[in-house]
Amino acid sequence: MNEDIQNFLNALDGIGYIVEGGGRILAVGQPQWQDFLEKTGFAASPTKNVIGHNLFDFITGAEVRSSYQRLHESVWHGQGQKLSFQYRCDGPSVKREMRMSMSHLSLDGIGGAVLYQSQLLSEVARPPLNLLDPDLILGVMANERNFPIVALCSYCQKVAWPLSEHREDAREWITPEDYYARGGHSDVRVSHGICPSCVGMLEMA
Template sequence: MDTQFSSNGNVTPTCQNWVEMTVDKNNVIVAVNASWDEFALSNDAPQLAGGSVIGWSLLDSVSGKVTKTFTQALLDLARSHEQKIMFDYRCDSPQVRRFMRMHISQGDADSVNFLHEHLSSEYFSHLAIYQSAAQRGRDTLVRCSICNHVRHDGIWSTPDYVSRTHFASHPVRVIYGICPSCQGLL
């Protein structure tokens, strides 16, 4: 996914290729497009490119019980309605905030199509490194799978604020969930 950087550090996608994925009626990934591979490779995830995710269960690929439940609800909603579901979300890397829009729609034979539109990006002022934890512990925070906000000391804050003010350059261990604001999307 080509990007163009401006002098203020903002990033704008230079192409309008959407990252696409389709799951079948059993929620197994049956198709991805070339932009999927490009996105995976640009995020140092070559293991997710080249069709390697074909045959994977979408829900087995989702981290966190709450996020799995939310994803299943989105799948059910897409299959039960003839209208598209659309919402904005974040898909950050340690260096870049990515603002995305997801479009979900019912396909043929109870399949579901996911289209991810890259709206814009901007650099973090510092590295914001988050590591997935296998389970919740004393030092583990909850990170929203939709907006990327992080719950620290009972308050949901932006990931860059939490990593900069509370963890300096140390990685932040997280499990994934859905914040109260994003739960309202359903």
């Protein structure tokens, strides 16, 4: 990726990255990437570790991965020159409202590509919620333990609360705060999915 494009990504508000049609990451805004990883508590990873890799390999949960692929392909094919949606990227002690924008790009020698721009809209402190610990979100703390599975919406961070022992689809999506208020605990494995409200939001994006 040439220097002008790298300088453009480095100057964007938030994290910017360019992805080709098949999902390969071509370039990433350098300083914002490191700053955000440090702020959110995820292990710092040099951008060279993601450039050249497929974006969708980093997305956990088949349903979530499929939703990103659908949006990506829509923008890449030019069916929507740009789309955006809000999502959450909470930490144990902080609520974060984010906006993801995806825009079609035409690059010499590559053809169509998609510019992703993830921006922080607000950040509010709250009492710690261990369910949103990065290690738990990534499965590090429960890989070899027979903990129950809890479904977490990857877009709004709501938790699926079962309403029936006999029907897996009988569940209510509640906030992490309500999850603990109802007796939920942190000895779980997190399954990444999408709640019905966010399914509807993405269909309109």
